[in-house]
Amino acid sequence: MKVQFVTGAGKSLRFEFDCADIKDVFVQMAPVQEIFEAGKACGACQSENVRVETRTHDANRFYSFRCTDCGAQLDLGQTRDGTRLFARRKDKDDNWLPDNGWYKWQGQRGGDESHQQPPPPPHPPARQQGNAYGQRR
Numbered sequence: 131m132k133v134q135f136v137t138g139a140g141k142s143l144r145f146e147f148d149c150a151d152i153k154d155v156f157v158q159m160a161p162v163q164e165i166f167e168a169g170k171a172c173g174a175c176q177s178e179n180v181r182v183e184t185r186t187h188d189a190n191r192f193y194s195f196r197c198t199d200c201g202a203q204l205d206l207g208q209t210r211d212g213t214r215l216f217a218r219r220k221d222k223d224d225n226w227l228p229d230n231g232w233y234k235w236q237g238q239r240g241g242d243e244s245h246q247q248p249p250p251p252p253h254p255p256a257r258q259q260g261n262a263y264g265q266r267r
């Protein structure tokens with residue numbers, strides 16, 4: 131069964147899944163929905179002008195969403211096996227962050243600089259190909 135899922139800011143992202151059965155719809159769609167609904171709109175200003183970003187530091191790749199209106203960003207963490215992403219909504223002490231985890235780089239957190247440099251993932255990403263966008267940079 132083919133399933134189309136449209137989401138993202140302005141419903142501009144269309145994903146297509148080839149699913150074996152209804153359970154497979156959940157398996158394939160859940161990680162995509164989790165990430166792209168987290169990045170649908172900025173948590174600081176609610177703008178839907180959000181873009182995806184990646185950067186590499188010490189051979190580790192980091193993933194985030196950035197609001198092009200106010201500059202806030204939402205960092206994405208990686209699961210231990212490096213195959214999935216999740217939105218970082220809590221700080222390192224397991225406290226919920228304001229604005230659903232969206233933050234600005236300077237002075238927006240009352241001196242909490244834990245997000246100035248995201249910690250490296252527990253393991254390097256297992257592989258880089260085949261991300262949810264169907265392309266990579």
Ligand SMILES: [Zn+2]
Pocket residue numbers: 172173174175176177197198199200201202
């Ligand atoms: Zn914003």
